[in-house]
Amino acid sequence: MIVAVASGKGGTGKTTVATSLALACEGSVRLLDCDVEEPNAGLLLNPHLTIAETVELPVPLFSRDLCTQCGKCVEVCAFNALALAGKELLVFPNLCHGCGSCFYFCQNNALTEDRRRIGLVQQGWAGKIAFSRGLLDVGEALALPVIQEVKKNIGDEEHTVIDSPPGTSCPVIAAVRGADFCVVVTEPTPFGLHDLDAVTALLQTLGIPHGVVINRYDLGDERVDAFCREKGIPVLMRIPFDRRIARSIGRGRPLVAELPEWRERFRQLWRDVERMMWDARNCSTQR
Template structure:
């Protein structure tokens, strides 16, 4: 089973939920940190890293001797990654989505691929838990290709937990798409409610069963719970706003290892997710 842990906004406790859930479940478990712009699951898991690999993506390179300046490559590119000015062809690598359309339409076979660095992937181990994360290169705007590389390590033989990026844009969709369940994490504030509604809308467009964790549940108001009831969104766990939890987080410690009783609660959370997935519905 593949579970994606997501949130409409940053700072809700998404990584806290993902890491504690991963450590609580026994057997073959893999955690993929797909929040490649700011991965921090490693701070809580402290894995022993086995390797770091550079990830690249293909981008077009123009052979000026062959190019006739016809402009067909620029016409087909929806992302404006190629511009033709007379017989000069300019490529904007950071806009390229590596679709290959420009190569297909070039009548002179004047376009070839070259590799552009996106970032790195790290793999490690924490006891029985397998760990992977992606680190987007500083200044790089194209995170989905790197997220797909990390996602490619997901395995339905056992449990894979994906720590998705925050928000509802392309990186989040890339991390969530094709998973068996999306666990949404929010907080009971107006901002939390607003972004939860956006995230839930995206998940339901994808047609993936989902549930909710409310972090810092005893602050704010009841509007998140009211919204969950109206939308038939099951609340699977509530985490209170407590000093011992905040202190454990600030030390980079897992709740399930530092505070008694929390491992059982996260195991119960996993069992509830399993039951929803087996039923094949949203409630």
């Protein structure tokens, strides 16, 4: 079973929930940290990393001798990574998405493939947890290829937990796509509610069953609960504002390790998620 943990808003406690789920899992489990711009699951799990692989994109190299300045490569580039300036073809590597269209349409083979590093994928173990994370290089904007490389590490484990990026943009879609269920972590604030609305609408569009965990539920108002009731979204768990929880996270200690009473609560969360996943599948097969 693949469970993604998402949040429209950053700072809601998404990684706390993702790592707690992985630690509370009773079967074999892999955690994928797909928040490649700021991967911090390792701060709580302290994994022993044994494998590191670079993530590269193909970018064009221009041969002045072979180019006829036909402009076809510029025309087909959807990302404005190429421009003709007289007899010179200008290549902007940071805009290139590595789609390969320019190579395909160049009739004179004036473009050859170079490789540009954009990030890194690391693998290892955090106790019983198989751990993988992506790291986007500083200054790079293309998180998507790094996330896709991280997700290639989904293996034979019984369960996979995906720590997704915050927001609702393309990296989030890449992270949650293919998940059997998505746990959405939110907080009872106006910003939390606004982004909860956005991310649940995205999950509805993608057809991914989902439920909500409300973090620091006792600091805000009832609008998040009212929203979930109105939309028919189950509230799976409520985590209070507790100084002991804040202290454990501040020390880099996972919630379920520092406060053992939470381990059984997250095991129950696993059971609830599995039940709702099968309910959703049964409903879809009956249609």
